[in-house]
Amino acid sequence: MVNYDCIIIGSGPAGLGAAFYLLDKKPDLKVLILESGKTSSGGLRNDCKMNFTYPIGFPSENWNKDEADFYLEKVIEKLKPEILEKNNLSTYQMRAEKLGVNLINIKQTHLGTDGGLFLIKKLIKELQDLGVTIALEETMLSVDSDKKIIKTDKREIGFKAIMIAPGRKGFRFIQSVMDSLGVNYMDHIIDIGIRVETRVEHYPIVKDYYDPKFMFPEKVRTFCTNSGDAHVVQEKYKTVHDEVYYSVNGHAYSKEREANGLTNFAMLKTVRFTAPLASGQQFAVNLGLQAMLMGGGRPLMQRVGDFRLGKRSKESTFNGDLYDFKPTLAGSCPGDISLAMPSKIMRNIWKSMKLLDTIVPGILHPSTIMYYPEIKLYANKPEFLDRHFRVKDTVFFAGDGAGTSRGITAAWASGIRAAEGMLEVILL
Numbered sequence: 001m002v003n004y005d006c007i008i009i010g011s012g013p014a015g016l017g018a019a020f021y022l023l024d025k026k027p028d029l030k031v032l033i034l035e036s037g038k039t040s041s042g043g044l045r046n047d048c049k050m051n052f053t054y055p056i057g058f059p060s061e062n063w064n065k066d067e068a069d070f071y072l073e074k075v076i077e078k079l080k081p082e083i084l085e086k087n088n089l090s091t092y093q094m095r096a097e098k099l100g101v102n103l104i105n106i107k108q109t110h111l112g113t114d115g116g117l118f119l120i121k122k123l124i125k126e127l128q129d130l131g132v133t134i135a136l137e138e139t140m141l142s143v144d145s146d147k148k149i150i151k152t153d154k155r156e157i158g159f160k161a162i163m164i165a166p167g168r169k170g171f172r173f174i175q176s177v178m179d180s181l182g183v184n185y186m187d188h189i190i191d192i193g194i195r196v197e198t199r200v201e202h203y204p205i206v207k208d209y210y211d212p213k214f215m216f217p218e219k220v221r222t223f224c225t226n227s228g229d230a231h232v233v234q235e236k237y238k239t240v241h242d243e244v245y246y247s248v249n250g251h252a253y254s255k256e257r258e259a260n261g262l263t264n265f266a267m268l269k270t271v272r273f274t275a276p277l278a279s280g281q282q283f284a285v286n287l288g289l290q291a292m293l294m295g296g297g298r299p300l301m302q303r304v305g306d307f308r309l310g311k312r313s314k315e316s317t318f319n320g321d322l323y324d325f326k327p328t329l330a331g332s333c334p335g336d337i338s339l340a341m342p343s344k345i346m347r348n349i350w351k352s353m354k355l356l357d358t359i360v361p362g363i364l365h366p367s368t369i370m371y372y373p374e375i376k377l378y379a380n381k382p383e384f385l386d387r388h389f390r391v392k393d394t395v396f397f398a399g400d401g402a403g404t405s406r407g408i409t410a411a412w413a414s415g416i417r418a419a420e421g422m423l424e425v426i427l428l
């Protein structure tokens, strides 16, 4: 059996952040990154828009501003981002404030999906040059923390310390690890909402501020805005019974590509459950399945013009006249999202859309499309043993799947924080 000093599960930003930190502090460490995908590196492949200001991406359960700022400095040092300029910010902020809405000023950069790929290749090459072993298309199945062994779908591997960062898609996997290690956790928070797609002329703020972060009352916020060559996409999820549902998402290519004149962003509502509901994930899965039922196995889409009139959208709604641009996620099913979404969530999101339309007039143009569902399953809340996200003996977690981050930069920061803990335990 082969042995490593440190095993890192997942080659997303959390995994990369940890690997660079470990090798920087102790260049002779034997480090393995295990990745179930064909290529590295998780969510860095999508859009790659990075936010460098607290609290974006940093769940308050695990981070305060000082901690986040401390680790963000290290992320900036490594990634050397070119921060995007903003214009007319105070005008938008003044309009927002009058309505009880907060527009946060965030340091941002945007590489685009193609730019992200370029960055990944560069980072992976650097890690390989530093001596890290990267095993692709190999999936971790379980861990024995006493024997310090993991089982993968190909072999057994020994470790001194391990960090598990399987991302949002690994939400269920990380729960199975916690069950086997006897780690207590809650997953009582979810983000659920819609993806809005419209012409840039109906949401021109994106020319002034690439990914404007509006915080509305009732825990609704804008999230992950894309423009340039911008597309709505779908992510596939499976339930424990192998039923399939999709969540929508969005991304854009770098500014080298020709713009398609469209922009998209999510309007998400955070829902926090208390007893007797035990699992936010189960709630979200049910909503995903309900949407698939309504959409014949596809996400739903509805024009704002139809929604306002209380009508479902039909194939014919997606042609001509006022409904004038083609949806980029053309495979979605024209329908009525208000039949699939719980009314409280729908009401809060629609109210926020109206507030947004007052701050940036245009977003409620009849042609604007609302896609549903957009679901974020990153709210696992394990009981950590220390500030390095240690869950048992020499087993650490990081990234979105463990609920320690909600974005690229925070995932990277959480990887560094976990790696500090790994070094402490192996150097004991």
Ligand SMILES: Cc1cc2nc3c(=O)[nH]c(=O)nc-3n(C[C@H](O)[C@H](O)[C@H](O)COP(=O)(O)OP(=O)(O)OC[C@H]3O[C@@H](n4cnc5c(N)ncnc54)[C@H](O)[C@@H]3O)c2cc1C
Pocket: 009, 010, 011, 012, 013, 014, 015, 034, 035, 036, 037, 041, 042, 043, 044, 046, 047, 048, 049, 050, 051, 138, 139, 140, 141, 165, 166, 167, 168, 169, 170, 173, 224, 233, 235, 249, 250, 251, 398, 399, 400, 401, 405, 406, 407, 408, 409, 411
């Ligand atoms: C379409 C899309 C667009 C996005 N756009 C942005 C954006 O612009 N800006 C932003 O900040 N965030 C964005 N995000 C979110 C961002 O990708 C995540 O916040 C971030 O990647 C989380 O990092 P992570 O390291 O925790 O997990 P991930 O990046 O998801 O990496 C986890 C890796 O672990 C691997 N893995 C899972 N289970 C196992 C296992 N059992 N064994 C081995 N390997 C395993 C997975 O294959 C994956 O590669 C986007 C996400 C999507 C899907």
